[in-house]
Amino acid sequence: MAMLMIVMPAGFAANNTTNATPYTISTLDSHVGADLSKNPEITTNVPKTTLSTQILEKEKQGSTVIQFGNGNGKKLLIWAGIHGNEEEANIATMQYLEYIKNQNFNGTLYVVPFAIPKDTSLNSRYYGPMKYTYTVKVKYKKVWYKKAYTKWYKKVYRSHGKKYYKWVKKTYYKKTYKWLYKYVKKTGYKYVDPNRVANVQGTPGWNVVQFAKNHGITNILDVHSGGGLTSYTKGVIYATTSTPTSSYSGESNWAKYVKSVTGCAVEYGSGQDGMVRNQGHHYGISTITLEVERDYGSTANYAAVELKMIKAACKYFGFPG
Structure with missing residues (x-):
């Protein structure tokens, strides 16, 4: 799957105020x-604005990226x-776009x-179908051979005028x-x-990490929602375990800041291969x-909780929060 970047004409994006940071x-x-x-x-909860309408229409052509600024200064990607x-996650991010679109x-x-x-249009967690290879054991040649088999029988003999017998084995061969x-x-x-599968070339996760690498982006805000999180009423952040010699201390400091602002929880771990978070580590x-x-609970309510976390996470780098 190739990654395609299509930048719309300036007129398409020039709908924010004149003193606001321009976007494409x-x-x-x-x-x-x-x-x-x-x-x-999505249709019920995303903002009903011109910007939202533009984005939703553009999504029919592929995943959309809205860029605020000219590529200079600190860089952050929200995914x-x-x-x-x-x-x-989608609703909160669309609400954040409305929050910042007229700010400088x-x-x-x-x-x-x-x-x-x-996948979002289908409310489906799974992506694909993806091509994969596997190995199977198959018959390929029929060969004849002599199969050995044995039979036991009694062998009779005499000794000192008495009859005795013993069991002996004889081998036969049968063609099969x-x-x-x-x-x-x-x-x-x-x-x-x-x-x-963000470590598989051409997948959406792979593409976004490559996009970040190619644009000099060193921080990604990975926005999700999930099951079994009702105890985290103010949300939770997952970050990579920090050590004195690792390059992940930035994640820890970032997460701690968001926690201090929102009261959310923070959980640390190593993640799994194929996660966007882990794949990004290969490129710093x-x-x-x-x-x-x-x-x-309410989708709108938890989107509002997530919006607070997004604002705090962006404010850490000097963006509106």
Whole structure:
């Protein structure tokens, strides 16, 4: 899957106030576009504005990135909803765009409000189908051979005028056949968790990390929602465990700041291969993951909780918060 960047003409994006930081709207990945109006959670909760209408229309062509600023100064990328059933992340990010669209600020902010529009339109957590290879054992040749088998029988003999017997074994051979096997690689297709394949070239997670690397972005705000998080009423941040010799201390400091502002929880861990957070580490990109409850409670309420975390996370780098 190739990554396609299409920058719209200036007139398309010139709808913020004259003294506000200008923005452009581009296509990040043209392979994942979809009509987001098919998801009622999105149509009900995203702001009803000209900007939102422009973005939702653009999402039909692929995932959209809105760039505020001219590429100079501090840089931050907001990446929302890699799982298509995490609408709180998308809604909060769209609300943040409304919050900042008429403000003036320094630095360059990149916002991807719908990581995989195709999945969000279907409210689907899984991405694909992705091609993969697997190995199977198959028959390939029938060969004849002499199969040995044995029979036991009694052998009678006499000794000192008495009859005795003993069991003896005799081997016989029978012509038969058998199959020879070999291992063959085959191709299949399956749906996968998109946040476990960011280390696979061409996937949405891979593309966004490459986008960040190519644009000199060293921090990604990875916005999610998830199940089983009702105890985190103010949200939770996942960050990589920091050590004195690691390059992840920036994530820890960033997460601590957001916690101090919002009262959210912070959980540390090593993450898993294929996560956007882990893939970014290969290029020196720090990432924290925001999470709020998805399955219980009001979507609008938890989107509001997530919006507070987004604002605090952006304020840490001097962007509006």
